[in-house]
Amino acid sequence: xxxxxxxxxxxxxxxxxxxxxxxxxxxxxxxxxxxxxxxxxxxxxxxxxxxxxxxxxxxxxxxxxxxxxxxxxxxxxxxxxxxxxxxxxxxxxxxxxxxxxxxxxxxxxxxxxxxxxxxxxxxxxxxxxxxxxxxxxxxxxxxxxxxxxxxx
Numbered sequence: 001x002x003x004x005x006x007x008x009x010x011x012x013x014x015x016x017x018x019x020x021x022x023x024x025x026x027x028x029x030x031x032x033x034x035x036x037x038x039x040x041x042x043x044x045x046x047x048x049x050x051x052x053x054x055x056x057x058x059x060x061x062x063x064x065x066x067x068x069x070x071x072x073x074x075x076x077x078x079x080x081x082x083x084x085x086x087x088x089x090x091x092x093x094x095x096x097x098x099x100x101x102x103x104x105x106x107x108x109x110x111x112x113x114x115x116x117x118x119x120x121x122x123x124x125x126x127x128x129x130x131x132x133x134x135x136x137x138x139x140x141x142x143x144x145x146x147x148x149x150x151x152x
Contacts, residue, residue, distance in 0.1 A: 023038070025114060025118060029110045029117070030110050032110060033106050033107045039075060040104075043080060043081070044108075045061055046095060051095040052094055081096055082097050
């Protein structure tokens with residue numbers, strides 16, 4: 001269903017508002033295991049990729065490298081992730097510790113409950129359509145370098 005009218009308001013603001021609302025929803029379910037949704041996403045990414053370079057994690061999560069570093073620090077301090085030597089003296093690898101793997105397994109159950117509740121609240125068709133739309137938008141913006149489009 002395509003509309004011929006121009007969108008009203010700022011797309012960035014609306015996406016940030018929705019993102020905060022969805023994050024609060026997931027954070028509520030993950031609070032019982034001591035994680036925030038951002039930490040769960042990072043921990044899951046590290047578990048899935050195995051030992052990974054920080055630059056690969058940042059790219060996968062669409063995150064600025066300095067933000068990734070700030071997000072890694074408390075997780076390393078908690079003993080969930082470890083940062084070790086990489087291929088050479090200048091490179092590093094991030095991996096989940098045994099405690100991180102155990103926490104992720106526990107958090108995955110909480111995440112599934114959060115996802116089920118969101119599916120019920122919004123409806124499966126809406127969530128599926130949202131995922132498809134988001135994937136399409138991310139693919140379209142994936143090659144856009146900063147500065148390609150002037151902000152309005």
